[in-house]
Amino acid sequence: MTLHTSPTRTATDPRYAGGAAYMDGTFMPLGEARIPITDWGYRRSDVVYDVVSVWDGAFFRLDDHLTRFRASMEATRLVPRETDDEIRTMLHRLIALSGLTESYVAMDCLRGAPLPGTARHPKNTRPYLIAFAIPYVRLVSPEIIERGTHAIVASAVRIPDASLDARHKNFHWADMTSGLFEADERGADMPILLDAAGNVTEGPGFNVFVIHDGRVATPDSNVLGGITRLTVIELCAELGLPCDVRPVSAEELRNADEILFSSTSGGPFGVTRIDGRILSNDRPGPLTNRLREAYWAKRKAGWHAEPVRYDLV
Structure with a gap:
């Protein structure tokens, strides 16, 4: 594409x-x-x-x-x-x-x-x-998007909502930074952080979706209300894909058929390895590709677009 x-x-x-x-x-x-x-x-x-x-x-x-x-x-x-x-x-x-x-x-x-x-x-x-x-700026390179992101579940725990509301996008990234170093040391591209109860939250600059048996789910708490996350949820409704906003356990993440990240810096893109386990034959899965292609096709068609006023120089 x-x-x-x-x-x-x-x-x-x-x-x-x-x-x-x-x-x-x-x-x-x-x-x-x-x-x-x-x-x-x-x-x-x-x-x-x-x-x-x-x-x-x-x-x-x-x-x-x-x-x-x-x-x-x-x-x-x-x-x-x-x-x-x-x-x-x-x-x-x-x-x-x-x-x-x-x-x-x-x-x-x-x-x-x-x-x-x-x-x-x-x-x-x-x-x-x-x-x-x-x-x-893309969160990961086009080459990584093509072959799929390699991710880990980080040992660092996400800053709890009781201390800092994740819905307010902020510069408190110590947990995310720790996860990035850990991912690099373990030969992966990106970390996913859990909360203290062992449920999935988000990663540095992206929200997380899991797909199992054709059903999509994304965490409901201690996460940024991502604009691309919202867009993926809307696309799921358009494409007839059931999408739940609810707690997602680490076990569900590790056993997912597909994992999808969403970010302003790159849109939706797939994960092909989680803690070393290979997903979807080591390539982004079919529903991941369907959502990604729909996202870029609709953007190119002017969906939610506000043309830049280039006259304001």
Whole structure:
């Protein structure tokens, strides 16, 4: 399946050829963006964020991403001065400045340092917004997507919801980072993290689906409400595939017929090995391929698309 078919564009200003950034009200080339090292966004990972993709010159489900981003900001008391409409226009302008037609677009809200003369308490900080647009990034390479991802069940346990609500996309990645190192040491591509009860949660940058006897399931708790996860659930309904949102045990994961990951950075893609066990003849399975092909076909047809306003340079 050929994915990259949109016309080529270039940045009007060559300084933006590598990407564009927005920092607290100011647009600049990506390489000029800087975060003060005293800000709590850096010192305490006090950040919520979201990532939306652009393909064929159009944002995918931008409304959903902005809604989730706003919910994350409000839940963590990280509310910048920009409205949702202003954020939308800012994201369009980042793409227009960069000239990209396929892009990974990140938006972050950071907590600054406490104001001078005030107590070192988060109530005395000013949240602010940063964002950037760079060429489209895949979670794993096209070659790995073609042969299927090799995954492990990590020994690191996911940060519990009681401590940090996973629905609010955040920078607390110590558990995910530990899992990534473990996967690499065990010769795998990606880790899947369990919760303290031994149920599947998610992985670094993706949600998880299991398929058994033609039925799809995805975990219902301690997971990000992924936009691509939502899309896969919708595609299952369209294709007549039963899909349950419920607890998924580690045993069910390890014994699945197929395993599917979903991410903004790559869409739905298959897993062909879990803890060394080979699935689907070591190639992405038939339902995985069906969902992936439907996802990209519908995106190319303009499903949930918002064309980029390239006039905003």
